[in-house]
Amino acid sequence: MTLGYLVRRLLAVILVLIVVTFAVFAITMILPGNAAVMILGEYGTDEAVAALERRLGLDKSWYIQYFSWVKGILSGDFGQSLRLSLPVADVVGDAFLNSASLAGIALISVTIIAIPLGVLAAINRGTVADLVIGVFSYIGASMPEFVTATLLLLFLAGPALGLLPAGGFVALTESVGGFASHVILPATTLGLILTAHISRQVRSEMSEVLSSDYIRAARLKGLRERRVIRRHALPNSLAPAVAVISLDVGYLLGGIIVVEEIFAWPGLGRLLIYALENRDLPVIQAITLLLATVYALSNLISDIIIAILDPRVRYA
């Protein structure tokens, strides 16, 4: 991998983020309901609204507002939450850590489960195992998070079994067991659809690789099947799997909004829904920008991993 490639990819990410700041700003600018009116309620006097608008800088033209917003972000200042009277950076920071722990656990378990499942299905193509994995992946890919979550709650958190808490959050520093029991249901909900998606991709990549000439050559020269799979087939189907996983991060970041809302997990998603309901613009802007940054970075990282895994990737 050349340094030039890295620099070009990094510049592309920065360009994407600049476009995102424009898009986020444009959407929040045209949101109905002036922020000052929202804070004061509908009975605020015109003078009070005008005074607050001046204080928040809402009376300035849009490009001055945009640049002061971007300038603030670059120095780590995301403004003040309109509803919570706290700096946005503090509110969003805590929520980010909670979301990251949930998303991280979901993503890691998905990777551990989905890749072997896909390989298993590809090796046993046309058998019962393949069929079961295939049916599972279609069911998983067709259930929205709120349906999965509701069904999981029904079976595992209901009065019949009552195995797991129906929602809420216990900090890892408080109690490891408490954290674990609260994270299982939301992480499973997030993971189901991704497992379905990734295992299907790995299966199709792996099947294609398994029917290639170099695998036939490896078999013909008398290598044991285990070695053919591990040393020849698997490494060559991993690069596309990494690409799919990084695309699915985008899906995960959307899914987390619904899942956190259902399981009362105090992360970015739940905060976002609260902010949307209350027109808390600075919080909405910060969360959107943050999620887009995470997504763009995950794509960058996956491109780098793919370039390392597959030397044939041209750095165009």
Add this chain to the structure above:
Amino acid sequence: MPKAFRTAAGFTGIVLLSLVMTAAFFGPFMAPYDPQAFHPASRLEGPSFAHFLGTDQFGRDLLSRLLHGAPSTIFFGLGSTCIGVGVGSVIGVIAGTAGGWIDSVIMRVLDGLLAVPELLFTLLIVTFLGGGMGQAMLAVAVAFTPGMARIARSSVLSIRTREYVLAAIARGEPSHYVVLREVLPNAVGPIIVESSIRVAFAIMIGATLGFLGLGAQPPSTEWGLMVAEARQFMFRNAWTVAVPGVAIALAAMGFNLFGDALRDSLDPRQSQ
């Protein structure tokens, strides 16, 4: 029937799709009861001969509600996909045929929009437009547009250098002829395949918006809203959430299976 639809997966897709489309077109006429009628004597009941899928917290017949909700749930997915695919394809074809700086600018903007996760994008637009069925549909369509534009563009780009297109250009055909008669008809395949899978996704997002209270509003019987309204009673009668939940999954699965079979039958690599 093409070979891809004769496999178990393709066949299941066709069967599910026909069921779903029948419910979407004729559901309201097939319902045994008024979906809003209360049957106080039989509240939160499981399946019986009187109520095939049971009743909800007001004793309303779940099967009738499901059948009445089918059009809004399914046509939401179809409608938002059509708008998103239409607008996205036009943008993608413009970018792909124009090339140069127009292409670069369009692509950079699309990259930026694609960096915002789809559900988040949809939520932002719904909040901007205000909740409701039409607004939610438009929001999903807007969120789908960048992705579809990318696919349309790449499909145009791969066709632009084919010999028959070069031949048309060499013959001196006007550029609108080349685009409309040579490039577009051949670029349509991948777009149709992608959009049939997108419908599944649109149905899922639409139901999610209904569930969050940002899409269909009561007294609609949209399936996501049905799940949301029944949630607090689900431990007393699991059917209240299971019926609409499973219906959403089956509808999405129908479009997923159908789309995959369509892709297999159009992809020459898989046809042997």
